[in-house]
Amino acid sequence: MQQVIGIDLGGTNLRVAVVNEDGTLVKETSTPTDSDRGPEAIIEDMIRFITDFQVEFPGITGVGIGSPGPLDAETGVILNPPNLPGWKHVPLTKQIREAVNLPVFLENDANVAALAEATSGAGVGYESVYYITWSTGIGGGFVLKGKLQPGSAGYAGEIGNMIVQPGGTQYATLNPGALEAVASGTAIGLEGKRQLGIDGGAEAVFNLANKGNTEAKRIIDDAMDYLAIGIANITFALDPSLFILGGGVMQAGDELLTSLHEKVHSILYEGQKVEMKKATLGGKAGVIGAAQLALA
Secondary structure: OOEEEEEOOOEOOOOOEEEEOOEEEEEEEEEOOOOOOOOHHHHHHOOOOHHHHHHHHOOOEEEEEEEEEEOOOOOOEOOOOOOOOOOOOHHHHHHHHHHHHOOOOEEHHHHHHHHHHHHHHHOOOOOOEEOOOOEEEEEEEEEEOOOOOOOOOOOOHHHOOOOOOOOOOOOOOOOOOOOHHHHHHHHHHHHHHHOOOOHHHHHHHHHHHHHHOOOHHHHHHHHHHHHHHHHHHHHHHHOOOEEEEEEEHHHHHHHHHHHHHHHHHHOOOOOOOOOOOOOHHHHHHHHHHHHHHOOO
């Protein structure tokens, strides 16, 4: 059975796994990304993990990488992701290919998670699936009949830069008022710091909200309002059979999905319905989906 390596390059964690051609995860390892170290140190981590797996699993045939965008999947270059400081025009696939002597493929992290969830997770049995990762950043991917739809230049699904608050909050290289700038876990954490003076990111805000703090609840509710606008916009444009929501913020509680569902339906046409599910593959979606790139 063919075996490949999937890499999930996240803003928080770097995950690397050996995956069988049927999507079974064989072995996984991870480490904090610590993006402040810069791209070269993190690429060295990737190469070390790959070479270790090559020794243990000598039949590995390729490597697939899911990374925050924007990126150029065709050339294998990471362009300038907001959540990976210093990663500007980094020829990632070339560097890794030369180091490990394997074919290397690159795709947006939300796209690979979408592919995994649609074909092996919560989207099994649905014709069209739109996956949204709600985490440090916000991204998306559209899978139609089991095939990823990257768009003409690979930018389909880059919903983090969708403007939902015209002239609003500016974050990193995103448009002012972009969805990621006002609704991501990072945005929730920054508002917690600005409005409540608390550190600890989004988790600290959710913890405070769970204790009944009304200001913390309002910060979360505002973020959900913006995310609902984004989901409604996607619905108007694509009308997918199912939305799947994953990412770290979704771990805050199942009630988030219920509330978000209500907010989305308040924006849609009367009688228009949207089905939404929580992702089922968890942190494994990124490596499983990335590995599928090397099986194509």
